[in-house]
Amino acid sequence: MAVGNTLRAPMSVHANRTQMTRALLSLRERILSGEFKPGDRMSELPLVERLGVSRTPLRLALVSLEHEGLLRSLPAGGYVVREFTRADIRDAIEIRGVLEGTAARFAAERGASRRDLRALRTINDSVEPLVRRADYESFERYVALNEAFHERLLRMAESPLLRRTIEGVLSLPFASPSALVLQHAQLPESREILIVAHRHHVGLVEAIAQREGARADGIAREHARLSLTNLEIVLSHQGLLDEVPGAALLTLAPDD
Amino acid sequence: MAVGNTLRAPMSVHANRTQMTRALLSLRERILSGEFKPGDRMSELPLVERLGVSRTPLRLALVSLEHEGLLRSLPAGGYVVREFTRADIRDAIEIRGVLEGTAARFAAERGASRRDLRALRTINDSVEPLVRRADYESFERYVALNEAFHERLLRMAESPLLRRTIEGVLSLPFASPSALVLQHAQLPESREILIVAHRHHVGLVEAIAQREGARADGIAREHARLSLTNLEIVLSHQGLLDEVPGAALLTLAPDD
DNA sequence: CACCGCCATGTTGCATGCAGAAATGTGTCT
DNA sequence: AGACACATTTCTGCATGCAACATGGCGGTG
Known part of the structure; x- marks a missing residue:
């Protein structure tokens, strides 16, 4: 690999x-x-x-x-x-969810090739055993496979414009899915999140295969919201935040 | 000096x-x-x-x-x-719809001030008589009021990031709502479109006032799709296309 | 003592010269 | 005649000098 x-x-x-x-x-x-x-x-x-x-x-x-x-x-x-607030993070994640949901919907509506579906399922099968392990190496492999999954999904949407837009949002700190996840690999909550995330991926592939665009959209949105949970975990554990790239750009006034 | x-x-x-x-x-x-x-x-x-x-x-x-x-x-x-295809236009409009739908949903979910709602209703009241007229001046006023409506709506979403993202999509040709609308002001179809668009605006304000995020989202998406109808009108009337800014960037291969 | 104007300094915006690389054309060899 | 190597030309990328503008401090004046 x-x-x-x-x-x-x-x-x-x-x-x-x-x-x-x-x-x-x-x-x-x-x-x-x-x-x-x-x-x-x-x-x-x-x-x-x-x-x-x-x-x-x-x-x-x-x-x-x-x-x-x-x-x-x-x-x-x-x-x-620039300065970023917690509200900015929340919005960035929400907007990413909306756009990735649109990508999933496009993939479903426009019809996925067997080859693409098989690739997604292969990734999911490789991820499945990893979510039960807690060592750091497995975590890194999970992140890599996760990125591969999302990249494939974006390709399947067949929309250069949508890709451009998503990449524009991802260029901001905190918006990236992996930005908030690597810091707390050892926490038990993170394992539960991985299990849920994996379930989302499985559901996404099912929905796309069945051309259920609305379901794919909904799952992808909810999937992005896992980053919000990650954010809360990071914010609740003092010290973890400093590890997050771009944390220095945050105003930590307890606004929301 | x-x-x-x-x-x-x-x-x-x-x-x-x-x-x-x-x-x-x-x-x-x-x-x-x-x-x-x-x-x-x-x-x-x-x-x-x-x-x-x-x-x-x-x-x-x-x-x-x-x-x-x-x-x-x-x-x-x-x-x-760059070169743009008809599929790019379609996607640009769709993505704009998704993002403006999100803006409308944000405005609904986050609660709109009476002042903002009043401003939107005032705009709609000013637009209402214009949709029944067919002269070019009325059309120009309509476009101006339409832009004011969308600008206000974007402000009400209270999300700088969402604004940035939408503006990024709008920077592309064809994505703008007014890009495809001014060319065929005299056509009867355009009047019907204006009537529907006005209805959308009214529904949007209602939904936001009632904090019905999903309805606001749906209306805004459908509203954006009017641009697709405009595109088809422009494409079906030979000669109109040349008036559209950026038309020269299109590949008019009959793909889709 | 406060306020205003002026000067010094730092900073941005711009133009241009130079070097390296890609593209193009040419000539020769097979 | 075709293909390859080489020379020429054009282009991009970079560095730097220069000028205008904004900023801040200082001194003068009311």
Whole structure:
């Protein structure tokens, strides 16, 4: 299965060759890691020094990051790091659920090939034994298979536009399904969540095979909401939150 | 003072002051108007000549247009104009319906203020007599009020993320509600569509006021599908299509 | 003491020169 | 005549210098 990849790129993490890509990846990582706090001004000259790229590719990266939603442009010029609230997380997950539900519905309505259905079932069969195990390695394999499942599902929707839209939402922190799940692999609640998630996947394949679009939609929405449960688990266990990528961008005022 | 700018084209349609914005607006307009065809390479030097801006702001605009979806970046570098199919239009409208349905559901679930509800009803009352008239001026007023209605609804959803997502979809041609509606104002079918659309708006306000999220969602989705009807009308009347902005980006192979 | 204007500084936006790479055309060899 | 290698041209990507703008501090004045 070649799930490994843990030793990817020992020297420079960013193996890409254009300076703009380097700046983009590096900046995204640094923002999500909390190196810059919300509201921090992203002045170009200091960034040039830190990132080791020139101003030209840096500015291209800044434009991209604004489109991704991590930066906000000031009217007077320049960019600052965006701030996210708990309500933003909730909405991001809800919107992701709606869009993935639409993908599942499309897959159901437009008819899935036997080959695609078989691929989904194969993934589910591989996942099934993993949800009963609690070791970290199984968890990682689960995450990988989970991503494969969703990727296949998105392909089956046959809608480049829907893919683009979902990827746009996923570019925000916290919206990603795996963003909130890896941190608490050892907790008992997480195992229960995995069991439910697996059931959702099985139901999704059934619904798509039967061309039941509404059921597929509903299951996918509920499936995304598991991330909300994950969020609550992370928030209820002090200390776990710091492990979540992008946690530094959160305002933890107890609003909702 | 007032030293510079004496030669700054006063008649330029784009009154914005930064060169990047100028390039962005001008390029977007030219692409949608069909000055560039799908697959055309957007070489920088010719564009510099045509747009009158330097390469640096031009490249920033190209990055933005790629994020908007009008351009596609080549692996070897550079950009080409994207191509859209009828399936893309259909999906764009469907996805917009899903997202606006979510906005309406949010507004219903989260509770609308009397003030917001009154504003929506006021708009609807102003629209109501317009749907019975067929002159172009009434049509323009209708479009303006329609946009105000949707803007208000989006505000009532109270979700910056949902707004961002919807605007991302709307940045594509054909996805906009008004994109396909202005061209056939004089056709009798369009009047019927307006009547149905008005009914949708009334139902939306009712559902939101009663906090009936599912009903609001359903109405908004069906409302968006009116654009599909508009699309079919435009496609069935030869010659109308050329008036639609971005029509040149379409492949009119009779696929679906 | 408060407020206003001015200057200094830092920052963004822009233009252009240069280098490397891809694409294109040409000539030669088989 | 076709194909391959090489040269030329065009293009993108990058770095840097320059100018205008915004910002903040300081001093002067009411």
